[in-house]
Amino acid sequence: MKALVLHREGGDVIPAIEDIDESMLPEGDVLIDVAYSSLNYKDGLAVTNKGKIVRGEFPFVPGIDLAGTVVESDSPKWEVGDNVILTGWGTGEDRWGGYAERARAKAEHLVRVPRGMTLKDAMLVGTAGFTAMLSVLAIEEMNVTPDMGSVVVTGASGGVGSTAVALLARAGYNVAASTGTASAHDYLRGLGASEIVDRSELAEVPSNPLSKGRWAGAVDSVGGSTLANIIAHTMRHGCIAACGLAGGHKLDTTVFPFILRGVVLYGIDSNTADLSSREVGWARLADAIQGGAFVGVEEVIGLDDVIAFSEKIVKGETRGRVVVKVGA
Numbered sequence: 001m002k003a004l005v006l007h008r009e010g011g012d013v014i015p016a017i018e019d020i021d022e023s024m025l026p027e028g029d030v031l032i033d034v035a036y037s038s039l040n041y042k043d044g045l046a047v048t049n050k051g052k053i054v055r056g057e058f059p060f061v062p063g064i065d066l067a068g069t070v071v072e073s074d075s076p077k078w079e080v081g082d083n084v085i086l087t088g089w090g091t092g093e094d095r096w097g098g099y100a101e102r103a104r105a106k107a108e109h110l111v112r113v114p115r116g117m118t119l120k121d122a123m124l125v126g127t128a129g130f131t132a133m134l135s136v137l138a139i140e141e142m143n144v145t146p147d148m149g150s151v152v153v154t155g156a157s158g159g160v161g162s163t164a165v166a167l168l169a170r171a172g173y174n175v176a177a178s179t180g181t182a183s184a185h186d187y188l189r190g191l192g193a194s195e196i197v198d199r200s201e202l203a204e205v206p207s208n209p210l211s212k213g214r215w216a217g218a219v220d221s222v223g224g225s226t227l228a229n230i231i232a233h234t235m236r237h238g239c240i241a242a243c244g245l246a247g248g249h250k251l252d253t254t255v256f257p258f259i260l261r262g263v264v265l266y267g268i269d270s271n272t273a274d275l276s277s278r279e280v281g282w283a284r285l286a287d288a289i290q291g292g293a294f295v296g297v298e299e300v301i302g303l304d305d306v307i308a309f310s311e312k313i314v315k316g317e318t319r320g321r322v323v324v325k326v327g328a
């Protein structure tokens with residue numbers, strides 16, 4: 001089978017497209033014909049060896065997402081022919097991932113592709129879109145309603161950000177899209193953003209930790225000083241879904257917004273999300289797809305293009321979601 005394989009050579013990690021034997025696949029009770037995978041920021045880091053993403057043994061097949069069809073199953077939960085999604089649970093980090101024509105998975109890690117969603121749609125969403133969905137569910141769970149004020153999305157032109165803009169707009173929120181990509185303004189308005197904020201406006205830690213309330217909610221894929229800025233500008237009882245670190249992992253803030261405004265900082269970890277949140281999230285994503293929410297979000301590439309696109313995604317040069325066509 002064709003695969004993108006990472007080899008460790010000294011301190012380097014070298015990616016290569018190769019034909020490998022299916023017997024090399026790790027253990028698991030379900031064998032899947034992979035139709036599509038996707039390229040996330042984390043995949044870019046893994047392929048370019050810029051972050052310590054891969055914890056499994058080398059040689060290693062990365063790709064944190066996959067969608068495909070079951071071809072063998074030792075589990076009563078899955079039958080040959082079932083269409084399934086695998087995201088998270090260490091896929092592409094400590095277990096082989098989606099950049100190969102076949103994958104072996106644990107039955108309990110798989111989610112059924114919801115009615116109305118194709119395998120390609122599932123990877124248009126992928127981990128980034130599922131993370132955006134969990135972020136929107138968090139904001140809703142914390143009772144932030146559209147009448148309370150705008151919701152800001154940072155890193156808006158990226159995979160998580162683009163999907164979050166579309167999902168929030170669809171749920172009736174006034175969405176402020178924060179971006180550093182001037183060419184993405186029309187695209188973001190097309191997804192439903194009603195306001196564009198230049199990312200430099202939110203880039204500094206404000207001197208006042210309780211600055212004027214500007215947002216009722218936030219989906220933050222940037223972290224660092226941007227997250228500190230947003231926390232200071234969140235209105236009373238607002239909620240920030242903190243899901244990324246594209247701009248940094250340190251957080252310089254105070255407890256004041258939490259204890260004087262009741263602001264909620266809601267951490268999102270899509271990797272270990274439980275099965276019920278996965279089923280709720282994917283069903284809602286299928287609705288959004290059927291409603292045309294993500295039109296224009298994706299770019300489709302082949303397995304051969306993943307190495308070059310990995311360089312692009314870590315430099316912030318991709319837009320929306322990158323879908324990887326793996327199977328024939």
Ligand SMILES: NC(=O)c1ccc[n+]([C@@H]2O[C@H](COP(=O)([O-])OP(=O)(O)OC[C@H]3O[C@@H](n4cnc5c(N)ncnc54)[C@H](OP(=O)(O)O)[C@@H]3O)[C@@H](O)[C@H]2O)c1
Pocket residue numbers: 040041042127128131154155156157158159160161178179180181184199221222242243244245246247248268269270271313314316318320
């Ligand atoms: N918590 C989870 O479960 C989870 C799951 C998936 C992803 N993530 C994290 O979420 C983040 C986004 O992932 P993604 O797949 O959407 O990546 P992506 O497609 O590369 O998008 C990231 C976006 O962030 C903005 N950005 C990049 N560098 C920046 C910088 N130095 N300062 C400020 N903004 C910057 C850019 O948007 P603009 O040009 O529009 O500003 C970029 O498009 C990553 O940190 C990723 O690790 C977390």
